[in-house]
Amino acid sequence: MVLILGVSAGAGGARAVLTHSDQPHLSPLDRAQVPRRAGGPVEEPVLTAIHRMRAAALARDECVTGTAVTCRSELHAEAIRAAAGQSDIDIVDEPLAQLRYLRFTGLLPDTDSVILYDLGCSGLTVTHADCRTDAILASRRSTVPSGDGYDTLVRRRLARGGVDADARTSRAHREALSQARVVTATDTDTGGRAVVTRSDLADLCAAGLRHSASFVRQVTEETGRRPGALVLLGGCSRSPNLRAGLAELIGLPIVYDPEPEYVSARGAVLLATRRPAARLRMPRLRTGAALAPRDGPQRPGRRKLLAAVAVTATLGGTVAGLLGTQDPSAWPREPGTAPTPAQHTEDSAN
Numbered sequence: 001m002v003l004i005l006g007v008s009a010g011a012g013g014a015r016a017v018l019t020h021s022d023q024p025h026l027s028p029l030d031r032a033q034v035p036r037r038a039g040g041p042v043e044e045p046v047l048t049a050i051h052r053m054r055a056a057a058l059a060r061d062e063c064v065t066g067t068a069v070t071c072r073s074e075l076h077a078e079a080i081r082a083a084a085g086q087s088d089i090d091i092v093d094e095p096l097a098q099l100r101y102l103r104f105t106g107l108l109p110d111t112d113s114v115i116l117y118d119l120g121c122s123g124l125t126v127t128h129a130d131c132r133t134d135a136i137l138a139s140r141r142s143t144v145p146s147g148d149g150y151d152t153l154v155r156r157r158l159a160r161g162g163v164d165a166d167a168r169t170s171r172a173h174r175e176a177l178s179q180a181r182v183v184t185a186t187d188t189d190t191g192g193r194a195v196v197t198r199s200d201l202a203d204l205c206a207a208g209l210r211h212s213a214s215f216v217r218q219v220t221e222e223t224g225r226r227p228g229a230l231v232l233l234g235g236c237s238r239s240p241n242l243r244a245g246l247a248e249l250i251g252l253p254i255v256y257d258p259e260p261e262y263v264s265a266r267g268a269v270l271l272a273t274r275r276p277a278a279r280l281r282m283p284r285l286r287t288g289a290a291l292a293p294r295d296g297p298q299r300p301g302r303r304k305l306l307a308a309v310a311v312t313a314t315l316g317g318t319v320a321g322l323l324g325t326q327d328p329s330a331w332p333r334e335p336g337t338a339p340t341p342a343q344h345t346e347d348s349a350n
Helices: 043-059 074-084 094-105 147-160 167-176 198-223 240-250 260-271 302-324
Strands: 003-010 013-020 030-035 066-071 089-093 113-119 124-130 135-142 182-186 193-197 230-233 254-256
Touching (some): 030 043, 043 066, 089 094, 094 113, 094 124, 135 198, 240 254
Parallel strands (some): 113 230
Antiparallel strands (some): 003 013, 013 030, 113 124
16 A cells, blocks of 8 residues: 655645545554744744654655645645655645545535635635536634634633743643633633633634624625535534534534535545646636526527627628629738638636
8 A cells, every 4th residue: 555645734834644645534554743943934844744654754765655734825835845856745725625535435515516614723715616627616713713712712711710820831721622621721820720611612613603603694695606515624623612613603504524624635645646746726707707508508688689699780781882892992902912810719717
């Protein structure tokens, strides 16, 4: 079996899974999570994760035969490609990897399109994707709801209870509430204690949840197509309250992987090529372009038909007049000159 390394790159760092090419859904042979240091470049944790996983493969007397990294933006892709140099690393659009893994596991519903709701530490990315063509119909990003923002709200809640917690501790308490209903925080300096419940966290995140639901509706209205499901991605979607709240606010079936933060990296495994290194992009709907109706091409309106008839009649009269005239000056000065062939162009949607 071929050993493949899949990595997802984001503003918060990188996640990597080392697994066999035909087993991305199983527990990986090894995995790594490398946070991005404050002010550090996005490619730094990616290269660190790749180095760790390749070292882990060598420790098993195996060799990584393919490596793929998912990116959300072209800026990140260029930075990683430049830092990797001549390494055989495939760069993959993140939504493409997510769709590929969901299809492989059978989680992708039998529907024309889905909304990819990716909530990470730095913000929310909402992508309306066509499941038939793996094309992006529309995509938007917001920093209003974010893991970092929710961590700050938890930290303030603890401070009101007399507990001073840093960002890492606040995040640990928030993530713990995905499994437990109650978390008790302790101030290591004063010994003070504060209790935070899952309901408290839901109240803290309610405004961001409503904003994100409105965000999803805007993307759907932009495309004019109703998606068949809402796919929850990113570590923040582990929260049961978030899943329940979105299901109620948006009214779409929820698709959820037990490890939503690793969906991109696992999808990268499926898209890794052997050689040469590839850049796998998703086609995107051209800005301002309209989707063709599914029941066939659109027929022109009555006003356009009347205008076409009028133009045709005018041209016909002009041609007839030229043919009937006896004045040579009305004819072209160079008779017999071949007409210039018309050049036809075709516009293709991105």
